[in-house]
Amino acid sequence: MADGDDVNGLRKVLVTFKSCLTDNQEVLMDPYLEGWKGLVRFLNTMGAMFSFISKDAVAKIQIMENFRSGEQKENYITLQSMVGYELSNSLVDFTQPYSCPTSGCRTILRLHRALHWLQLFLEGLRTSDADSRTSVLCTDSYNASLANYHPWIIRKAASMAFYTLPTRDTFLKNMNVGTNEEAVAMLGEALPHISQVYEVTESLYAQHKLLDLP
Numbered sequence: 406m407a408d409g410d411d412v413n414g415l416r417k418v419l420v421t422f423k424s425c426l427t428d429n430q431e432v433l434m435d436p437y438l439e440g441w442k443g444l445v446r447f448l449n450t451m452g453a454m455f456s457f458i459s460k461d462a463v464a465k466i467q468i469m470e471n472f473r474s475g476e477q478k479e480n481y482i483t484l485q486s487m488v489g490y491e492l493s494n495s496l497v498d499f500t501q502p503y504s505c506p507t508s509g510c511r512t513i514l515r516l517h518r519a520l521h522w523l524q525l526f527l528e529g530l531r532t533s534d535a536d537s538r539t540s541v542l543c544t545d546s547y548n549a550s551l552a553n554y555h556p557w558i559i560r561k562a563a564s565m566a567f568y569t570l571p572t573r574d575t576f577l578k579n580m581n582v583g584t585n586e587e588a589v590a591m592l593g594e595a596l597p598h599i600s601q602v603y604e605v606t607e608s609l610y611a612q613h614k615l616l617d618l619p
């Protein structure tokens with residue numbers, strides 16, 4: 406395959422997050438989920454050690470796609486409409502985890518926290534030295550974000566999976582978006598959009614006191 410072929414579609418995935426935000430700063434659910442599906446496709450190329458992560462992400466994406474295709478699909482067009490609908494209909498459980506049915510607000514919060522990890526990881530990948538280890542970058546970004554919400558056993562399993570990651574140079578090559586310099590440039594283009602989606606979601610959840618949903 407010629408150099409630069411975006412065989413994993415990562416360029417398209419990262420640009421998808423750019424199409425999440427509307428002119429009035431609302432986050433569109435469909436491209437948000439498409440972005441995550443693309444990231445999971447890439448995750449699935451990294452081996453069986455990551456399958457428990459992929460399974461959880463796929464399950465959460467499926468919950469949201471069910472909302473987007475269900476009777477109330479019009480209320481799930483944006484994260485803002487989802488929050489308004491679920492809060493005004495008392496569908497969000499502020500006390501019990503895993504209450505049924507699992508709310509969209511709770512499910513998106515888990516993906517939102519993972520988006521923070523992604524932001525930190527991609528920035529680390531973009532700015533680190535050529536001889537850096539992706540495992541260290543991934544561990545550091547995980548410990549600064551998602552790890553704060555996971556029990557010991559999950560943190561242990563995650564750190565074991567991270568240990569199998571290659572060097573930064575090999576990881577950038579595996580992204581299949583061109584030379585390493587082109588991959589770094591693509592990360593620089595994509596990161597501001599990912600950060601914007603993260604910040605808009607963070608302030609939406611903070612405004613409605615949803616950041617600590619169990």
Ligand SMILES: CCCCCCCC/C=C\CCCCCCCC(=O)N[C@@H](COP(=O)(O)O)[C@H](O)/C=C/CCCCCCCCCCCCC
Nearest residue numbers: 415444445447448457458461462515516519543551559563
């Ligand atoms: C351009 C380069 C792209 C880089 C590759 C990115 C690929 C990342 C794809 C998906 C990221 C993982 C999404 C993980 C969602 C986890 C949500 C979560 O926290 N789930 C926990 C809580 O859910 P509830 O139990 O409350 O329902 C769940 O308990 C834990 C599940 C296990 C996953 C925990 C580890 C997450 C590590 C994220 C790093 C991914 C490693 C990527 C390797 C580069």
